[in-house]
Amino acid sequence: MNRFLSRRTVLSSLVAVPAVALLAGCSDSGEEAKAAEAKPAPAMKPAASAAAAQAPESSGSVDMAELLKPGALPDEALGSADAKVTIVEYASMTCPHCAHFAETTFPELKTKYIDTGKVRFILREFPFDPRAEAGFMLARCSGDKYFAMVDVLFKQQQNWATVDNVKDALLQLAKLAGFTQESFDKCLTDQALLDQVRAVQKRGADEFKIDSTPTFFVNGKTYKGAMSIEEMSAIIDPLL
16 A cells, blocks of 8 residues: 555545544554555553553654654644653554544543643644545644544544545534635645645654654654553653
8 A cells, every 4th residue: 555645536446545544554553554454553451550651662763853853744742841741642543542542542632741741742644545545634724623523533433434425524524623715625725835845744744753653752762552541650750
């Protein structure tokens, strides 16, 4: 599957790509998931406490200065710029493992670390298909509602990412964020924005060797796969 798709508007591509082809590249183990076998990640087994959880093994590291250099799109970030820990997540909107992390781990991560000023969290686009591109484009077009739009799209993933009439499904969700038919169509036919989203993905693949989602960088160390809050705490706490 060619991850870097040909130049055509996302709006027209939504009709052309069958749902079964959408989830290749999404992984919760660092390995590419086969589309025919793709399904939501199983629930993590809860640890007794953060202290009892073992930190996952890092698969490498990158230079934080390089990682945080401005890219084709301005970073969407939450948390204090002065936080001791910076987490950069590369995700795909159609990845079930990314959705699993967003629903089960991220709310606690936000409450425990981001809202308390301990962690700065940056989300970057790494779409594997036109539907994921469309989801991120709508999030970008929603302005200061970026994270709210991402949250809705992940929570409703099964209602749009795998259905046949994805255009209508996405439009109905977009209307909840204030989109009209006109602004929806304008967003998804914005070639410049599509090129920027793809540039973010290409940079992630070329410079930081990302080949699956979600991939996290925690103060430069690389972790692949959807982690529980206990696993993330085991990584974060020693850095505080």
